[in-house]
Amino acid sequence: MIDHSLILGLESRLLNAWPSFDYQAYDGWILRLARGYSKRANSATPFLPGVSLDEALLDYMIAHFIEANVRPTFRLNGLETPDVDGLLERRGFLGIEPTCVLTAPLDGIDDSDDREVQLEPHVSKQWVREAAESYGGDKADDATLMEIVSRIRQKAAFATLRLDEQPVAWGLGVVERGYVGLYDIVVAPDLRGIGLGRRVVMSLMDWGRREGAHTAYLQVREENEIARSLYGALGFRSAYRYTHRVMPAPASA
Incomplete structure (x- = not known):
């Protein structure tokens, strides 16, 4: 069962804790840009439960990424409808770097x-x-x-x-x-x-x-077993996960 309120709460704190230089809001999506430094500051992320994505909006956001010279990247945190991932896959976006958001009580x-x-x-x-x-x-x-x-x-x-x-x-x-x-x-x-x-x-x-x-949170890639083991020993448990869909680099001539 996806806890939408927990995801929204942590995503909003993440947005404030790791600021970008440019923010654009598009029908439940927040597109952030910071000259390509880190994916979380240079991606489009859903910020409403059940938010969808159609071809026209996708093309509009892609153009905004390209204008800023940033690789088009969508950070899917589970708030989006299931068809979003399928649309991005059909458009050639590659799935990379699944990441866990972990929380731990501080008491x-x-x-x-x-x-x-x-x-x-x-x-x-x-x-x-x-x-x-x-x-x-x-x-x-x-x-x-x-x-x-x-x-x-x-x-x-x-x-x-x-x-x-x-x-x-x-x-x-x-x-x-x-x-x-x-x-x-x-x-x-x-x-x-x-x-x-x-x-x-x-x-x-x-x-x-x-x-x-009262609670600590952090993000760690799923593949980083050493870090996940460390955080597990400190009481961190999975709250939710997100994945990235990135536009492939153009083929070299």
């Missing part, structure tokens, strides 16, 4: 007094530069990441874990209406798998609890 979280995890209420150029560098790939664009996180209007905490004064792991927490969202949890590539990400997550969950949140 059982112990005080986290991890003095090596520093929490700052405002973003710094250093945090952005280090986190983007550790992400690498498409997420190495620190200038765009700075623009996105600088637009957050909810209460936030930018976490940095230092070992021997060296930054080794980062994360972002955003509190809104009883929930704390966890974003951009990243560990230096050569130090992954030794529990540093867990320490950042625990510190942000404790911070969220102290700021009045």
Whole structure:
């Protein structure tokens, strides 16, 4: 049974916690653009239960993506009618990166007094530069990441874990209406798998609890079994899932 109210509540918090640069509303869909940095900020997402999609609206949104030089991407969270996925598939959109949205209660979280995890209420150029560098790939664009996180209007905490004064792991927490969202949890590539990400997550969950949140939420790709196992051990359970439908890249000449 799909819990539409839970999906809408978390999707609206996600929209506020990870801002885009351009928003367009189309008959129950929100199209967001942020120069291609992350799919969640550059996709069309249903925001009404039972929202559908016809050929004309699809073409209109595709044109808007292309005008912005962003790959047309639809993020399907279960609010849409079943025929939407079929339409996108017939139009050649590829299904990629199924993702779980997980939640965990905070009432059982112990005080986290991890003095090596520093929490700052405002973003710094250093945090952005280090986190983007550790992400690498498409997420190495620190200038765009700075623009996105600088637009957050909810209460936030930018976490940095230092070992021997060296930054080794980062994360972002955003509190809104009883929930704390966890974003951009990243560990230096050569130090992954030794529990540093867990320490950042625990510190942000404790911070969220102290700021009045009762539940934490985050998103993780289904294929990332290591991260899902970590979050499961911290009490996270599946709330819903979403998938992406992306327009294939044009064939090279």
